[in-house]
Amino acid sequence: MRRSGVSAPLGRGVNFGNALDALPDGGRRLVLRDEYFDEVKAAGFDTVRLPVRWSEHARQEPPFSIVPEFFARVGRAVDQGVRRGLNVVVNVHHYHEINRAPDDHAERFVALWRQIAAHFAGRGDRLYFELLNEPRDALDAGRWNVLASRALAAIRESDPRRVVLVGSVAMNDVGALPELDLPADEHLMATAHYYAPFEFTHQGAPWVEGSARWRGAEWGGDSEREAVRRDLTRAASWARRKGVPLFIGEFGTYKEADPAPRVEWTAFVRRECERLGIGWAYWDFATDFGVYDCDSRAWRQDLLNALLSR
């Protein structure tokens, strides 16, 4: 995978967010149904990113065993995607404790990956692993670079060739990609998230303190477009220099943004990614940022067009 000038191998994707990664906070949840995989495939997506909160379904003590029933649930979702010819990116999502106390959780994190890799070894190359969603706080670049390489080594014990995505620190900030030391490995991809300007994309989002004040934020001026172009161009240049493909594994807007700038931002970020050869996955399928409405079982056509029109 480490070849220069590789174009977006994961193509166009969508996140099945708030399903297998759901937090127990009463927020919106996605109950994963087989028909959603059909919808995603029929719409023309190439990839689903499947965020998984493994840390809630594994023992706290060595050997940190993952609960077999949970493995089966994740396995079913992986199969649903792969069977339809979709790429499936499985990550470790919402392992908040590791951001607060990285040293205390390093061994457990590596043990989770050792088990996940062994479990899915032989599953075919449409399955991708992504080490950790949005490392942050005490999990800074120095610590993350060491930990990522330990987790990769644990994966490689059973699965020498599966493509593994490694993300930047500071919540997968595109601007933090230069701090990422990619381990020496032929089958890596880099990943980052794009939510800028945050006051626009997260206006009114209940989990972001102070975001009520951002309600009504608009987007679309020349300088704002230029900022997006600059951020993504820098990220793409970094990836090219490193010889890895880049995947923007999350980008999107919370549902409270006005529909017109929301659609415009989505289309602009998506087109810039494609111009630069970056694969992407929209956050998310059908909850807070949703491009699909489970109640009416229909796509939000304007957002879908922003993502998939030529």
Ligand code: BGC
């Ligand atoms: C988090 C979600 C959040 C989204 C946008 C994701 O990484 O898991 O809970 O809605 O980012 O902020």
